Amino acid sequence: MTPGFLGGTLCVWRRDMESWRKYWKASLVGALGEPILALVAIGYGLGRFVDIDPGGAGVGYAQFLAPGILASAAMNAASFEATFGSFTRMTEQKTYDAILATPIGIREIVAGDALWAATKATLSGTAVLLVAVAAGLVRSPAACLLPAVALVVGLVFATMGLVVASRAQAYDFFTYYFTLVIAVMYFFSGIFFPLASLPGWARAVAWCLPLTHAVALSRACAAGTVGGAALLHLGVLVFVLGTSYALAVRLVGRRLIV
Amino acid sequence: MEAPIVAAAGLRKRYDKHEVVCGVDFTVRPRECFGLLGPNGAGKTTTIRMLTGFAPIDAGTLSVFGLPVGPADVRAIKSRIGVAPQEENLDPDLTVAKNLLIYASYFGIRGGDARARVAELLAFAALADRAADRIPTLSGGMKRRLVLARALVNRPRLLVLDEPTTGLDPQARHLVWERLRELKRSGVAMLLTTHYMEEAAQLCDRLVVMNHGRIIAEGTPRDLIERYVxxxxxxxxxxxxxxxxxxxxxxxxxxxxxxxxxxxxxxxxxxxxxxxxxxxxxxxxxxxxxxxxxxxxxxxxxxxxxxxx
Incomplete structure (x- = not known):
């Protein structure tokens, strides 16, 4: 029986997973090392000089930082996989061409590749969560939702990465994306300081960045304040996901079917 | 007469201002090996890309198994054809057997069925002893045989071969030819592009010669030789x-x-x-x-x- 959309998506996901299995150790060290270093060096190192909580509600800087680092770890893992990884499959290895000769179509290829990148994002996010829990930075039971948040954030950045990959002519192209888009989001999405400290216009720009909503959602789950605002952030992320998935399907199709 | 496997009429394809396929007509009959011959740039690969859904058709009609090639039936067509592309696109990080198993899953073949089919194909491609090896360790001839085996995973009724032996040494080439003749005897129809005339003479029942996007001659190899030279x-x-x-x-x-x-x-x-x-x-x-x-x-x-x- 020819696989449908879901079956086809899982076939592509499985192909990616099986290809990665050999490299999982190296890959995990890369995916976990950076967020954990950021948490320790910035959270504890810099955190000693930062008074994030003038009101005195007992939120230390590391505690403030941890959910944001989790969201950014998910963003980075998904972005790398969906740009460098997917571009390799789309061009050099011609994996997409090989799959397209079968009943599996562009929609399943994009969905499967995005799901795989989001799987790596979930692994990264969960690892950060475990470290944060072990360090006593996260206590709310709602933190159990954080792996699912990492999955959603991963899907958002995976589909965005696939849009970029579909337009790339060479690997160098991704340097622009990572320095102009991903790095900007990393620093201005409320991971390191509360957005309230920004001037009004900058705050408005920051709320246009998908990572800002990812960080806010992650923080709400870590703090156990999951309510209407958190749902709104989730809604924005789902909207970005839907839009960039549709765009990625279109652009990858335009690149491969000519 | 039996319905043709492939029927193309007035097929055209343009890239920018350059028309690369300019009105091509041909049919592939059941159980026959049909060759598309022509120099580089003649339009052979583009014709094949249209047939396998990789290039939208600009004008003309093209049907495979009686189904028009287009978005509506592309899955049904692809589930019944096997494609061996010109460029090797195996999964380099998977083993030989995993390459076939994963490819089988794309056709909905899984579990015991998939394993049995993979074992058959490994034997067919003379790769059984390399099942656990990764792709970069294979020779060019082995990779070609694996690409061919992969194209057969769904037991296709039509096999599309784009320059199946380009770049192979004579021994490897003869082994591929032998396998293709075996497949032909088993009733698989084939559409083959090549610019090796010996390959066409060895394998093709009928062939067309393409040049600059047009078919300039058609017939059996013997006919063509007698007619033109x-x-x-x-x-x-x-x-x-x-x-x-x-x-x-x-x-x-x-x-x-x-x-x-x-x-x-x-x-x-x-x-x-x-x-x-x-x-x-x-x-x-x-x-x-x-x-x-x-x-x-x-x-x-x-x-x-x-x-x-």
């Missing part, structure tokens, strides 16, 4: 001197038959009517080779000798 060819070496070459060419023309001057030799094509023995006697003083005409002669006669690309 005759049965036999005499090649006379003349050395580098153009004067000497012109003298030999004039001498040949006087004997009848078509004459062609190429580099340091002269070719005299003898059709069935010419008396080969008399011609050979007349040219006895020259350094000559007398051989049967081949598809290569047809190909060069029809598509010219100038370099492409």
């Amino acid at each position: 005759g049965r036999e060819v005499v090649e006379i070496a003349t050395g580098d001197d153009p004067g000497e070459r012109a003298r030999v060419a004039a001498r040949c023309r006087a004997l009848g038959g078509r004459v062609e001057e190429v580099g340091d030799h002269v070719l005299l094509y003898l059709d069935g009517a010419a008396d080969a023995r008399a011609v050979l006697a007349a040219l006895a003083s020259e350094t000559l080779t007398h051989r049967r005409a081949t598809l290569e002669d047809v190909f060069l006669t029809l598509t010219g000798r100038e370099l492409r690309e």
Whole structure:
């Protein structure tokens, strides 16, 4: 029986997973090392000089930082996989061409590749969560939702990465994306300081960045304040996901079917 | 007569301002091996890309198993064809067996069925002892055989082969040919592109020669040879001197038959009517080779000798 959309998506996901299995150790060290270093060096190192909580509600800087680092770890893992990884499959290895000769179509290829990148994002996010829990930075039971948040954030950045990959002519192209888009989001999405400290216009720009909503959602789950605002952030992320998935399907199709 | 497996009529494809396939008609019948021959840039690969859904059709009609090629039926068509592309696109990080297993899953073949099919195909491709090896450790011939095995995973009724032996050494090439003949005997129809005339002569029941996006000749290999070049060819070496070459060419023309001057030799094509023995006697003083005409002669006669690309 020819696989449908879901079956086809899982076939592509499985192909990616099986290809990665050999490299999982190296890959995990890369995916976990950076967020954990950021948490320790910035959270504890810099955190000693930062008074994030003038009101005195007992939120230390590391505690403030941890959910944001989790969201950014998910963003980075998904972005790398969906740009460098997917571009390799789309061009050099011609994996997409090989799959397209079968009943599996562009929609399943994009969905499967995005799901795989989001799987790596979930692994990264969960690892950060475990470290944060072990360090006593996260206590709310709602933190159990954080792996699912990492999955959603991963899907958002995976589909965005696939849009970029579909337009790339060479690997160098991704340097622009990572320095102009991903790095900007990393620093201005409320991971390191509360957005309230920004001037009004900058705050408005920051709320246009998908990572800002990812960080806010992650923080709400870590703090156990999951309510209407958190749902709104989730809604924005789902909207970005839907839009960039549709765009990625279109652009990858335009690149491969000519 | 049985319905054709592939039917193309007035097929056209344009890239920017350049039309690469300009109105092509052909059919592939059940159980036959059909060849698309032509120099680089003739439009063979584009024709195949249209057939396998990789290139939208600009004009004309194209159907496979009676289904029109297009978004509505593309899955149904692809589930019943096997494609062996020109460029090797195996999964480098998977083992030989995993490459086939994963590919089987794309057709909905899984579990025990998939494992049984993979074992069969590994034996067919003479790769059973390499099942656990990764792709970069394979030779070019092994990779080609694996690509062929992969194209067979869904037991296709039509196998599409884009230059199946380009870049292989003679041993590897003959092994691939042997496998393809075996498949043909089992009833699989084949559509094959090649620019190796020997390959076409070995495998194809019927073929077309394409040039600049058009079909310029069609028939069985034997028909084409007799129609365009005759049965036999005499090649006379003349050395580098153009004067000497012109003298030999004039001498040949006087004997009848078509004459062609190429580099340091002269070719005299003898059709069935010419008396080969008399011609050979007349040219006895020259350094000559007398051989049967081949598809290569047809190909060069029809598509010219100038370099492409």
